Structure formats: C-alpha cells, structure tokens
Amino acid sequence: xxxxxxxxxxxxxxxxxxxxxxxxxxxxxxxxxxxxxxxxxxxxxxxxxxxxxxxxxxxxxxxxxxxxxxxxxxxxxxxxxxxxxxxxxxxxxxxxxxxxxxxxxxxxxxxxxxxxxxxxxxxxxxxxxxxxxxxxxxxxxxxxxxxxxxxxxxxxxxxxxxxxxxxxxxxxxxxxxxxxxxxxxxxxxxxxxxxxxxxxxxxxxxxxxxxxxxxxxxxxxxxxxxxxxxxxxxxxxxxxxxxxxxxxxxxxxxxxxxxxxxxxxxxxxxxxxxxxxxxxxxxxxxxxxxxxxxxxxxxxxxxxxxxxxxxxxxxxxxxxxxxxxxxxxxxxxxxxxxxxxxxxxxxxxxxxxxxxxxxxxxxxxxxxxxxxxxx
Amino acid sequence: xxxxxxxxxxxxxxxxxxxxxxxxxxxxxxxxxxxxxxxxxxxxxxxxxxxxxxxxxxxxxxxxxxxxxxxxxxxxxxxxxxxxxxxxxxxxxxxxxxxxxxxxxxxxxxxxxxxxxxxxxxxxxxxxxxxxxxxxxxxxxxxxxxxxxxxxxxxxxxxxxxxxxxxxxxxxxxxxxxxxxxxxxxxxxxxxxxxxxxxxxxxxxxxxxxxxxxxxxxxxxxxxxxxxxxxxxxxxxxxxxxxxxxxxxxxxxxxxxxxxxxxxxxxxxxxxxxxxxxxxxxxxxxxxxxxxxxxxxxxxxxxxxxxxxxxxxxxxxxxxxxxxxxxxxxxxxxxxxxxxxxxxxxxxxxxxxxxxxxxxxxxxxxxxxxxxxxx
Numbered sequence: 001x002x003x004x005x006x007x008x009x010x011x012x013x014x015x016x017x018x019x020x021x022x023x024x025x026x027x028x029x030x031x032x033x034x035x036x037x038x039x040x041x042x043x044x045x046x047x048x049x050x051x052x053x054x055x056x057x058x059x060x061x062x063x064x065x066x067x068x069x070x071x072x073x074x075x076x077x078x079x080x081x082x083x084x085x086x087x088x089x090x091x092x093x094x095x096x097x098x099x100x101x102x103x104x105x106x107x108x109x110x111x112x113x114x115x116x117x118x119x120x121x122x123x124x125x126x127x128x129x130x131x132x133x134x135x136x137x138x139x140x141x142x143x144x145x146x147x148x149x150x151x152x153x154x155x156x157x158x159x160x161x162x163x164x165x166x167x168x169x170x171x172x173x174x175x176x177x178x179x180x181x182x183x184x185x186x187x188x189x190x191x192x193x194x195x196x197x198x199x200x201x202x203x204x205x206x207x208x209x210x211x212x213x214x215x216x217x218x219x220x221x222x223x224x225x226x227x228x229x230x231x232x233x234x235x236x237x238x239x240x241x242x243x244x245x246x247x248x249x250x251x252x253x254x255x256x257x258x259x260x261x262x263x264x265x266x267x268x269x270x271x272x273x274x275x276x277x278x279x280x281x282x283x284x285x286x287x288x289x290x291x292x293x294x295x296x297x298x299x300x301x302x303x304x305x306x307x308x309x310x311x312x313x314x315x316x317x318x319x320x321x322x323x324x325x326x327x328x329x330x331x332x333x334x335x336x337x338x339x340x341x342x343x344x345x346x347x348x349x350x351x352x353x354x355x356x357x358x359x360x361x362x363x364x365x366x367x368x369x370x371x372x373x374x375x
Numbered sequence: 376x377x378x379x380x381x382x383x384x385x386x387x388x389x390x391x392x393x394x395x396x397x398x399x400x401x402x403x404x405x406x407x408x409x410x411x412x413x414x415x416x417x418x419x420x421x422x423x424x425x426x427x428x429x430x431x432x433x434x435x436x437x438x439x440x441x442x443x444x445x446x447x448x449x450x451x452x453x454x455x456x457x458x459x460x461x462x463x464x465x466x467x468x469x470x471x472x473x474x475x476x477x478x479x480x481x482x483x484x485x486x487x488x489x490x491x492x493x494x495x496x497x498x499x500x501x502x503x504x505x506x507x508x509x510x511x512x513x514x515x516x517x518x519x520x521x522x523x524x525x526x527x528x529x530x531x532x533x534x535x536x537x538x539x540x541x542x543x544x545x546x547x548x549x550x551x552x553x554x555x556x557x558x559x560x561x562x563x564x565x566x567x568x569x570x571x572x573x574x575x576x577x578x579x580x581x582x583x584x585x586x587x588x589x590x591x592x593x594x595x596x597x598x599x600x601x602x603x604x605x606x607x608x609x610x611x612x613x614x615x616x617x618x619x620x621x622x623x624x625x626x627x628x629x630x631x632x633x634x635x636x637x638x639x640x641x642x643x644x645x646x647x648x649x650x651x652x653x654x655x656x657x658x659x660x661x662x663x664x665x666x667x668x669x670x671x672x673x674x675x676x677x678x679x680x681x682x683x684x685x686x687x688x689x690x691x692x693x694x695x696x697x698x699x700x701x702x703x704x705x706x707x708x709x710x711x712x713x714x715x716x717x718x719x720x721x722x723x724x725x726x727x728x729x730x731x732x733x734x735x736x737x738x739x740x741x742x743x744x745x746x747x748x749x750x
Contacts, residue, residue: 141669248739283657294516364623
C-alpha cells in the first residue's frame with residue numbers, strides 16, 4: 001500500500017527535480033510556533049530554518065555549529081536558533097520563509113529552488129559539472145556568487161556560498177549493472193538533474209525522503225538509490241540490502257550548499273555583524289567540507305572491510321552514456337530563459353578553464369600518485 | 376660575481392630545506408621599529424609578521440584581508456597590523472618573534488621551521504603526500520592540528536591551519552627533459568623536501584629568493600626553477616626565458632599555510648575574540664585557496680595562448696623516479712626522532728585512507744569527465 005502510494009506519487013509528479021534531498025529530510029509534523037524575537041539590550045534573535053532533520057550528520061550539525069559560532073563571535077548579540085526541517089516551516093518552504101521574513105536565515109542547497117528558476121541549479125550541482133574546489137573558485141572569484149546574488153535579489157534574499165559535500169558516490173544497486181540496457185526500467189531513487197539524466201536513459205526515477213529509502217530498497221520497490229557518500233550512506237545502512245556500490249558519481253560532483261539571509265534583516269545589521277556572519281559561513285565551507293572528506297575516507301574503509309560491500313566502477317560505456325544525456329539535460333535547462341542562459345554560459349566557460357587547470361594540477365597529481373603508490 | 380656568490384652560497388649551505396619560499400620573499404632591509412601597542416578603551420594592537428613581501432599576490436594580500444577582517448569583526452577592538460617580511464623582523468625569524476612575544480601573530484608556512492623539528496614539514500607539504508582537500512581533512516578532523524598544537528606548545532605558540540595553494544606546478548625548464556639522466560648535474564631551484572628529492576637524483580639544487588630567480592634563469596646560472604603555479608609564475612615572467620613548463624608538481628601537492636599566535640596573548644583573549652580569529656583564518660582557508668584555483672586557471676590559459684608556453688608532462692619514468700626518491704627522503708625525515716615518527720605514521724595512515732576515497736571520489740570523477748569531455 002505504502003509502496004504503491006509513493007511510487008504512484010513519484011510517477012505522477014515525475015522527479016521533483018532538486019527537491020529530493022529536501023523531501024528526504026523533511027519531517028511531516030506540523031510547524032511549531034516560533035518564539036517571538038526578543039529585542040532587548042541590542043540582542044537580535046535570528047531564526048535559521050534548515051532543510052535537514054535535527055543534527056543530521058554534517059549538514060544539520062554544521063548548521064548548529066554555524067549558529068553557535070555567530071552567537072559567540074557577536075558576544076551573544078546575535079542569538080541564532082536553528083530549526084530543523086518542519087519545526088518552523090516545512091523544509092521546502094525555507095526559501096519562502098526567508099523571503100517573506102518569517103525566518104531571518106536559512107541553511108540548505110540552492111537546487112531545491114529550481115522551481116522558481118532553473119538557474120538555481122548552477123549554484124549547487126550540475127551533472128558532469130565542476131568539483132568542489134572548481135565550484136568554490138567560480139562562486140567566490142568568478143561570477144558565480146554575483147549572479148546568484150542578482151537572482152536572489154528578486155526575492156529579497158541575500159545568498160552566501162556554504163560548504164560542499166564533495167563528489168558524491170554513484171549509488172547502491174541490488175544487482176550488478178552489465179550494460180546500458182540495465183538502466184531501462186530500473187527503479188532508481190535520484191534527485192535533481194541527475195535523475196533527469198537517468199530518466200533519459202530509460203530508468204523509472206523516483207524521489208523518496210531519506211527515511212523511506214531503506215525500507216523501499218529492502219522491499220524491492222526500488223532497485224537502487226543514491227544518497228550522498230560513504231559517511232552519510234553508512235549511517236543509513238544501505239549496505240545491508242544492496243551490496244553493489246558504484247562510483248564515480250557523475251550527477252553531483254560537488255553539491256555546494258547555501259545560507260540565505262533576508263535582505264532587510266541583512267541591511268539592518270552593522271558592518272561588524274555582517275562580517276561575522278559572512279566569515280562564519282566561509283569558515284564552515286572549509287570545516288564541513290573537510291568533515292565530509294575525512295569521515296567518508298573512514299566510512300569507505302568500514303563499508304568494504306567490515307560490511308563486505310562490493311565496489312564497482314561504472315563502465316566506460318555507462319559514463320559515456322551518462323555524459324551524453326547530462327549534456328543534453330543541462331543544455332535544455334540552461335537555455336530555458338535569458339537569465340538562466342547567462343548563468344549557464346558563465347558556468348560552462350569557467351568549467352572549461354577549471355578543467356584545463358585541474359588536469360595539470362589536482363588530477364595530474366592524483367593520477368601520478370596512483371600510478372606510483374605501490375612501488 | 377653576483378651569480379657566483381649565490382651559487383657558492385647555495386653549494387655551501389646545500390638546500391636550506393623549507394626555507395626557500397621564505398628567503399624568496401624576504402627583503403634585505405633592516406627591520407623598522409614597531410609602533411608601541413596602544414591599550415586604551417580595550418583596544419588591542421596585534422602585530423602580524425609575515426614571511427611575504429608587501430601585498431605579494433594571494434599570500435601577502437590574504438594576510439591583509441585576514442587582518443582587516445579580524446579588525447572589522449571585533450568592531451575595531453583587535454587592531455591587526457601586517458608587517459611584510461623584513462619590516463619588523465626578517466621573514467625567517469617570524470616564528471621566533473611570535474614565540475618570544477615580539478609579535479602576537481605570524482602568517483607563513485610551517486615547513487620554514489623544520490630546522491626546529493622535521494615534524495613541521497607534515498603540516499605544510501610532503502612530496503607525493505596529500506592534496507589540499509585531503510590535508511585539510513587530516514588537519515581539522517584527523518590528528519594533524521592536534522599534533523601541530525602539541526609541537527608548537529614547546530615554543531609557547533598556538534598554531535592554526537591556513538589556506539593551501541593547491542597542487543603546485545612541476546616547474547620551468549630551458550630545455551626539454553628527455554630522461555632521468557637529464558637531472559644529473561641540472562642546476563635547479565627547488566626548496567624543501569622536493570629539493571632533497573632532486574638532489575638524490577643528481578641535480579645541483581639551489582635556493583634563491585624570488586626576485587633573484589628570473590635574472591638567474593635568464594643568465595643561464597640555473598637551468599630551471601619551480602615557484603608556485605600558473606598565477607604566481609606568470610607574475611614573475613619565467614615564460615620569457617624558459618619555455619618548457621612541466622606538470623604535475625610531485626613536490627608540493629598542497630602547501631597548506633599557517634597562522635601562529637603567541638600562547639600568552641591567545642590565553643588572554645576573550646572567548647569572543649578567540650572565535651573571531653579562528654573563524655577568520657578558517658574563512659581564509661576557503662577564500663585564498665579558491666583564489667589560487669580561479670586565477671591559476673586563467674593564468675594557465677594566458678601562458679599557453681598568449682605567451683606560447685610549451686606544456687610538458689613529466690614522463691612516467693620521471694614520476695616513478697621522483698616517487699622512489701621522495702619515499703626515501705620522507706621516510707628518513709619521518710624517522711629522525713620519536714615525535715616526528717608519531718606525526719609521520721599518523722600522516723601516512725591518513726594519507727592511505729584519503730587516497731582510497733579520492734580515487735573513487737574526486738579523482739574518479741575528474742578522470743571520467745576528462746574521458747568524456749570531447750564527446
């Protein structure tokens with residue numbers, strides 16, 4: 001029953017592109033009443049709504065750490081209180097909550113808002129796009145954050161770049177994937193543009209809240225799923241019901257997060273408090289990214305050596321097929337309207353330059369290291 | 376005359392390992408008198424000595440940005456003033472200056488202090504070691520920064536991890552390198568452990584201040600040099616006298632920076648001000664790294680398409696030769712004393728785990744992207 005319900009829902013709505021992780025983390029409880037802001041002795045109470053469950057590893061805990069830090073750095077003048085998805089508003093409504101002033105801040109990922117404009121995708125993750133370092137570079141020193149700010153200005157919101165998760169894993173499969181034909185009719189959980197790519201290849205793509213993925217995989221309602229990477233995936237225990245873990249993840253090579261601030265609230269802050277908030281978010285871009293990197297390395301070790309997970313590399317044929325479909329999906333999205341086209345063109349030009357340098361730098365070094373590691 | 380002088384100096388002292396970049400940026404002027412700290416209305420004046428010339432791109436400008444930010448976030452209570460190398464103390468003495476309380480903060484790279492303990496190398500860069508993301512992960516979530524703090528405690532100094540430059544380029548050569556024999560007798564400028572590797576392979580390794588590299592290369596006194604990467608290298612104009620630009624740089628795959636704080640000064644700061652300084656440094660770890668990534672991509676494009684630079688990939692034979700020599704050099708250094716051995720073992724274990732994950736994640740994605748980029 002339950003199974004049929006979510007599958008039919010997914011089929012009806014198609015992939016709620018970008019909304020995936022959001023929905024995955026959203027709780028269905030009714031929003032609680034928020035405390036009224038106390039404006040005494042210059043103390044500002046700032047509500048930070050998030051798209052995550054309470055203390056969700058990396059994402060939820062990062063939001064709490066950020067809030068605590070802003071409070072400490074402002075000597076208690078900025079009291080930031082974190083609300084998990086559903087506590088104050090449903091996770092999908094956190095952008096609107098900040099836009100409308102129901103909350104002062106939000107903590108999420110921009111591809112959740114692609115229903116407002118397809119351009120939002122480029123500030124989060126693009127299949128076969130840029131990795132975390134390349135994306136940070138475009139956001140902070142290229143035109144990324146400028147364009148993002150221009151876009152958000154229409155909604156009375158000021159955006160900040162937040163931590164990336166790094167390259168995500170390709171996903172979990174109950175059976176080995178032998179050829180592209182195996183994707184035809186495959187029931188797979190994948191959000192956003194990546195999901196659109198699999199759909200182009202003949203898969204039945206569904207979107208499920210995180211808590212529903214494991215039972216669905218166990219029951220065979222879905223044949224596979226992606227989530228984040230070794231650290232977060234280990235926590236959900238997917239290895240218990242799907243032994244084949246594929247790499248690399250073409251669909252989300254970075255997944256850069258965001259913090260949004262209500263524009264009126266932002267303008268009303270002192271230069272000191274603005275700088276505290278901006279620096280705290282940028283600090284998290286280092287800390288949380290490093291946490292994903294560090295804990296994923298350990299979790300990968302545990303998955304393979306403790307839980308008997310079978311690692312599989314997608315074949316060249318598959319990676320080529322994903323690439324061709326991704327190029328089509330991204331170009332379609334990128335040409336939907338003039339502003340999105342401006343962002344798409346800018347992103348693609350930065351990507352081409354970044355690839356040129358990565359090939360010689362990061363990629364060149366890592367490949368040389370791999371080639372010689374055993375000697 | 377001048378040429379002979381620095382070459383004989385280099386020969387006499389061998390590679391002043393680690394000291395290279397330092398010396399490269401140091402100015403020879405006599406230290407100026409520092410302003411006396413003004414302690415009025417709770418305002419603290421903090422002197423930040425650096426190992427860089429004034430406003431040196433990325434490194435010097437990053438120090439100024441950091442100082443300004445700490446001042447803004449503390450609402451002017453912490454007045455941080457940056458001193459270029461040589462202004463207050465010679466660059467090589469900036470660690471001692473913080474240790475002895477002549478300056479409150481310093482901004483540099485830990486391998487400069489390897490004369491005090493070989494362990495300092497592991498918190499900066501190790502040939503064939505970890506890339507920037509892997510090193511950040513070890514420093515912040517593994518034992519890196521803990522061990523670094525333990526080491527610095529002996530000197531009354533509290534260390535912080537600062538931005539990485541990312542993978543450096545292999546370097547500039549006047550002639551193409553055909554085989555390992557070409558390294559025998561090659562006069563090459565390379566600092567630190569990387570220089571020791573080339574020395575093992577028969578090169579005559581010299582260390583030169585940045586400003587002296589170009590004339591030496593032009594005069595043929597040296598056959599080649601490494602510096603940082605496309606962005607910083609373009610500024611020095613090496614392409615005018617050495618056309619062959621080699622990749623990848625095995626010698627400094629990350630080069631993570633540091634900020635040091637005098638321990639008594641640190642202990643005397645409020646929790647608020649401690650958090651402001653820590654967050655500002657971590658924010659710079661995002662911003663400055665992204666600046667290197669972004670500007671190197673553009674500079675690489677200019678070097679190739681505007682300045683006719685010939686890119687060359689080190690052959691497999693060379694990369695294997697570098698690796699074998701690097702493994703020996705690093706093991707020798709790593710076993711010099713019990714504390715260094717503890718750091719070396721910890722670094723190598725984290726490196727092995729990080730490589731396992733990078734191979735599937737960052738490296739796996741980038742290789743798949745390269746393979747399909749032209750389709």
